[in-house]
Amino acid sequence: MARVLYWNIQQFGINKINNPSRKRQRGSSLSGQAASVNRRQYIMDTIVAHPPDILVIVETSTGGGAEGTLVTAGGSQGALDLLNRIRAALGVNWMLVPPLILGVGGVSEGISVYYNSANLNFSGPWGWQGGGNSSDSIANIGAPNLATYAAPWNNCLPAVAVPGGNINAGINSNRLAGQWLFTDNAMPPNRLQFPGVGNRPPYLTTFWEAANNRTIKLLSYHAPPNNVAAANGTNQLSNVREITNDLNADEVGIIVGDFNVNIFNAYFEPIAYNNLISFLPAGAGYTRAINPTANNGWPDKGYVFTHIKTSNKAKPWFTNGYPGYEYVGSNPNFQGYDSIDNILTRYGAAAGGPAANITIINRVTGSPYNRVMPTPGGAPAGHYVYATNMSQIPIGAPNAGLPVALPLPPNGPGGNGGIAPGTIGGLSQFKGWSNYGHIRSTSDHLPLIIDI
Template sequence: MPKKLVYWNVQHFSADKFFARKRRRVGDDQEGWGGNAAFNYRRVLFDTITAHNPDFIVIVEARPAGNIGEGQLLPDPGTMLLLDHLRTYDDNNWALVPPVISGLGNAGEGIAIFYRRSPTLWFTGPWRWPGGAGPGVAAGRAGLYPAAYRYAFSQPIDNRRVPGGSRYNGGQMERRLAAQWRYRDAFGAVRDFGGLGTRSPFRTTFFDSAAGQDFQIVAFHAAPGQWGFPGPVNAPSVVATAAAGGLPEVQALHANETTVFVGDFNVSLFDAVTTGAAYANFPAPAWRRVITQNAGRAMPTTYPAKGYLITHQMGVRQATPSDENGYPAFGYATTEADWYGVYDSIDNAFVRSGAVARATIANIVTGAPYNAVAAPRAVPAGHYAYPSELNDPNTINVPNGYDPDGITFDDEVDDFRTIDNYGLVYGVSDHLPLVFDF
């Protein structure tokens, strides 16, 4: 039976942003919202990630509320608060792989992987939690998580053990297992990903006992830099993604195991040179790329076709409903290079030993799938339905947009940018989610 995964880089995910607004931010006190924006952001987040009943939810960019050291559990309670919200309003079987800090200083953040725990779906590690503050270890005695994450796997607590048929940690207690967050080379040295202090992949494993199938989900938020010397293939984002994809843990081929490598790779899908280097470890047909052109078609080089593949959005002050780039990019999707690089179609996933189906960019600005007009032949329109989260969808005027030379365009831009239209969507994240079956 195929599994469904929702992935989203949720910009600065934290308890403060989605549950208890402690810091005043731009737009918080506008008339339509009162004094607390968290409810509005949480509603959009929840509705989007729970649509279509996924088996896995992967959230990248969870803020730690203070970098207390790599491998340490996130002090910020946001992921556990979201877990409680999922259990209360969607399904009490949701569970969370406790997220740990990866990266030094301001680069440090966590990745949250939620899974719909069932009598046949188990978290299996691949690492173990030694008890107390951790961090996780590859082998040895498994212990208990501290109180803040005690109910991550179930509430009330149970003591179920991983079945013997699993490749990882058969017979171990599920709630004492952990994700892998550190990697070493053949000489025992700690690997880095695009430079010292950068983030590393978050590797998790699961077992479907009914199908006898292992699943490996590796999530990664690559270093953001796109400039490199002597050329772009030496950029931190390219080096990081290539290094993560080349890990022996990712490349090992096992019978009855499906691997998903997913994340924000900070590499533009439209740049053949950098993607060729960054994605070299994911060759077809062994690996299936989730966000890509239709089979046999060249990557689009112009709009509107490029807009069907974009996963990143402009800031509120730059975004417009202009018809310049056509549907669905209009004037809000990131389409041009800035000082730091080109951040347009930068989120993706690769799947090995499993089919990819129904891949969709869950565009909550225009709505999804992209069927308002006939899609260009080069690109897929997506499958799953997501509504526009703009309070007034007419402010984007799908599929026509608005004429930037029109006499009312300034008013149309102002309406589009308001805190209950594009300002709401961008307030949740500057990225669009991906959803796919595998």
């Protein structure tokens, strides 16, 4: 199986992980530069703990440029800086598909897709034509007109031909690109919108996995932050032919993203997902990894929340119980954006499956969620082990390795962890930079990892 790590890292760019500023970081006594080192270490520790085969970072900053062209400015610097750090930690076989600008105007973003070329061959599905042009299909560009990437992207992909019998066989990976434009079946075809003109489209990257003799079709998506647009944009994914009608027997389709639709929302969740997860042939036949808990109240639903509150709203009070307490979810002015990140999979007859070991990587409490067993109502605990990234109780002391600022079961009031509301010093310690502060400064989303 291949392992995929997905993460919406809020406004990802160079300042997130290597900020040159000496000004004080908000919410900390550190400089901006020192704070970015903390964020970078948190990100790298998470990546290295269980190295994936594919890493997807949504919300990469773009700079200026036309849709489908390469991201610039801080986004490009951040993506390349992280590539160098991943290579230093995991090996020079790690590659980056140069991220493209998705959407137009103030809503545009990029998606950075990293992969281990020791296990995978990048096959496009589109090609690169060089200069200031956007990526396009090989048919439109013409294979002889494909170009390699200019600096600073020239060392991101290998000059290695895609193996025979695959998408773009015989073409070097460093002449290929991701796909950002999708069309319907009309003649002439119409561009699919997600859901409106200018909104960010999904981003398709394809890989050949020799060990399992299959192609991985990875569709990454960041929906608009509005319930109606998010639900309709997510629903539109079911019309992307490349991962539905055109998914072959030796191919696995993977959809990852921040869909901005809460899976507990009784009205918008069906609009967003029904066509994706309904059985073939009526639906697209995808299986969703994260689903509503049987009981949609606390503490159960906290096991599947993927969004966390700003530092000034997050609290360690025991009120909602382990693992969510009062830091997961969304702020009052942005209510209902709670369990919005997900991974969906569909396997061709010869492509293996099913997906396994989905884990919400929570570096506040640590993962998996196994401090209360059995979990309430059978809520999913997760599989992969990640320690808290908050300050830990030192080795040799009782509860060593657990967070100092957030008691976990069987500790805390009633044995459920957390802190009694109003405890003097409890809130400020929890929100401190070395605790929740640097985690939330990195992102308002928790990453997901899965074996496919």
